[in-house]
Amino acid sequence: MKKRILHLIWRFQGGGIETFCLNLYKQLIDRYQFEFAVCGPRQEQEDLVEALDCKIYHLPEIKGKSGKKQYLDALTSLLCEEKFDAVHSHLGFMNISTLKIAAKLGIKNRISHTHVAPLVLKLPCEGAVRRFLMRRYATVCIGCSTPTTNFYYGTGNKVKTFYSSIDIGRYYSDNCRKGRKFIIVGRLSPEKSPGLILSIITELAKKDTTYSFIWVGVDECNVLTDSVLPPPYNQLSLF
Known part of the structure; x- marks a missing residue:
């Protein structure tokens, strides 16, 4: 049982x-x-x-x-x-x-x-x-x-x-295999560590300029609204 x-x-x-x-x-x-x-x-x-x-x-x-x-x-x-x-x-x-x-x-x-x-x-x-x-x-x-x-x-x-891991296989699409732009979707809230995410985006953009990032959610931390963002941050789209 x-x-x-x-x-x-x-x-x-x-x-x-x-x-x-x-x-x-x-x-x-x-x-x-x-x-x-x-x-x-x-x-x-x-x-x-x-x-x-x-x-x-x-x-x-x-x-x-x-x-x-x-x-x-x-x-x-x-x-x-x-x-x-x-x-x-x-x-x-x-x-x-x-x-x-x-x-x-x-x-x-x-x-x-x-x-x-x-x-x-x-x-x-x-x-x-x-x-x-x-x-x-x-x-x-x-x-x-x-x-x-x-x-x-x-x-x-x-x-x-115990880290809250996810099954990344669910997010691995044909776009990844064909070398198309990779999209990261997240939420700009304090508990999601947006500063850390931005630092990761910076390093990825240095290695491959084809990366594209879309952030979904309310900008609770004013990450995008309170600063003038240099590349690649200025390519972010907020929905």
């Missing part, structure tokens, strides 16, 4: 966390059954998830203290009613509260997974306290990068870094 893993995510809107979970599930589908607890009402993309035989549970949205309490109460009820072999929480520092409940209910495998960059905290000691609690209630602590792992968990035997 497959082991049941409950993933706690915000919602299904085509974001990186959802994509990561589904890509992982496709590799493990023979051994594990992934199920998802999401915040708020049903989203259109949930049809695609259910087509993979993944059950989705809708919990209250986490808005303010009352919303958080309602969410945690609903999660407690769900974990009491269903028998999961593991809980895998993707809710940032909310993982402390969710995995604390899972621990109290005797769920042996509790995974805390953070996918975002380090935050700015109000108090210096706040980070240390939260890191301690994350390690206390999780049996495995995973970060998407070394800075993220260090910020959310610190160090320890249960702390791991």
Whole structure:
């Protein structure tokens, strides 16, 4: 019988966390059954998830203290009613509260997974306290990068870094084989490290001037609007 893993995510809107979970599930589908607890009402993309035989549970949205309490109460009820072999929480520092409940209910495998960059905290000691609690209630602590792992968990035997890789074969088209212009599609937001991406573009352009870049999304960092960009940056198109 497959082991049941409950993933706690915000919602299904085509974001990186959802994509990561589904890509992982496709590799493990023979051994594990992934199920998802999401915040708020049903989203259109949930049809695609259910087509993979993944059950989705809708919990209250986490808005303010009352919303958080309602969410945690609903999660407690769900974990009491269903028998999961593991809980895998993707809710940032909310993982402390969710995995604390899972621990109290005797769920042996509790995974805390953070996918975002380090935050700015109000108090210096706040980070240390939260890191301690994350390690206390999780049996495995995973970060998407070394800075993220260090910020959310610190160090320890249960702390791991797991990079969010993708199957690049899905994006390797005939255009690549025929030597046509290569297109990189991304999003200009702080967590996507646009400065690093621009440095990569610079090095690629030095090696091959046939590269072309299209950036899709809102320029949240004002990378393109606040500066006069030299080649190859001035060839960027923003949609």
